[in-house]
Amino acid sequence: MRKSYLASILFCLTLTGAALTAHASPATSLDAKAVVKMPEARNIALKVYPGKIVKEELEKEAGGSGLRYTFDIKSDAGTHEVGVDAKDGKILENSVEGSDKD
Structure with a gap:
């Protein structure tokens, strides 16, 4: 049970990180220029x-x-x-x- 709970948390954190990265990309691209x-x-x-x-x-x-x-x-x-x-x-x-x- 504990392993599935930890796996769920890691999965959610991964999705959150991917969403934040995708959202920040256009601004980051302009910042670089x-x-x-x-x-x-x-x-x-x-x-x-x-x-x-x-x-x-x-x-x-x-x-x-x-x-x-x-x-x-x-x-x-x-x-x-x-x-x-x-x-x-x-x-x-x-x-x-x-x-x-x-």
């Missing part, structure tokens, strides 16, 4: 618009190198979206969150 890493990009964004980062992501998007970090930064004045190029660290966007970007 980024020259500027997330901590450095955070610092760049916070110098442009000081506040608290409430959302962050690395994504493929038109403009710059095509790979950017996007940060939603909240302060007393409101929330801004700041985009940082993941290849060279240049600012690609600094706008009020929710404003028309066109």
Whole structure:
């Protein structure tokens, strides 16, 4: 009985690990392509618009190198979206969150 219990636990852990690996793969792939890493990009964004980062992501998007970090930064004045190029660290966007970007 104990062996089957342990086998069940190991099986569940294996499935959980496989699911986590499959879920992390796309982000990991983008992370590998980024020259500027997330901590450095955070610092760049916070110098442009000081506040608290409430959302962050690395994504493929038109403009710059095509790979950017996007940060939603909240302060007393409101929330801004700041985009940082993941290849060279240049600012690609600094706008009020929710404003028309066109």
